[in-house]
Amino acid sequence: MTASSPLQTRRGAIAAGLITSVLAATRAEALPAGEDPSQGITGGPDDWAFLVGRWKVQHRRLKERLVGSTQWEDFAGTCVNWPLMDGQGNVDDNVLELPGGTYRGVGVRAFDSQTRQWSIWWIDSRLATIDPPVRGGFKDGVGTFIGADTYKGQPVTVRFRWSELTANTAKWDQAFSTDGGKTWETNWLMWFTRAPA
Template sequence: MSETVKAGSTVRDFDFWMGSWTARNRRLRERLAGSDEWEEFDSTSRAWPILDGMGNEDDLHTDFQGGFVGMSLRFFDPETRLWSIYWADSRRSGLLDPPVIGGFEDGVGVFEGDDTFEGRPIRVRFIWSRTDTSTPRWEQAFSEDGGDTWETNWIADFTRVPDAT
């Protein structure tokens, strides 16, 4: 486990995320290619608890690049006090990506895991920040050198949608 991955989370860490959201997304046009061109698009998300609160699920909907639907599954391990986060989307036939694992410290969540990108081994990192506000941020970064350097390639700034009730 990377030293940036924290083992001190609680099952309540993602309570801030439950509900409905809109997001402004910025994503690098080309990843791990030295690009500094960003694409921007909007999305909506909705999150809810599963497994009697030991996990949660969300979905993401966007019209970007012809439209796609994505989903995250998060599971809390009370023994290790770590979260595992899995991603899948409709562009990839519903395959689950390998998990990123980590936790929260001082309201910031850091989650890392091994994956591949275009056939190359990489390290993936998700960071959740501003979790104590109505505008949390999620970031994704890739590393080709085992986590020594990172390229942030996707940033989503969320705004809570007020309940319709």
């Protein structure tokens, strides 16, 4: 077994601290069971093994959300994911090459062994804020994660889905609902292709 480099050790410690801080700060955000749209969606601590490593990402994003738009924009990006806490958490560093300018974002995931659910938070480098979490898990090769948020002041239900998972590819999509999950508008898609290490 080879020793971890100081950079890997420091990066892991920082990320683990970030997950712990995010968990502590958002425990109070949990919705009552009757109001939690993710209720019943569960997973396990090995769910994200497929995502570990380096990826090239092709993005397709709806130009405007919740206005009936059908115009999309395509752009490239990268993602590097690593596990933490013996698989109970993971973090990814993302570069998004938007037509209007490149930015970075961080995805943080943590597993709750009591509820058997994953929570996912997104941190946007342009805003320096943490989005409310989506929660859920994987069933039959599809990961579904749901949570409450607002978009331009309007309450929305947010859904992340992971699908088409293989050793070298994956697909992610994001959708918003304004009617409690009866109907969904998909506004972002990402296709992952494994990059050389």
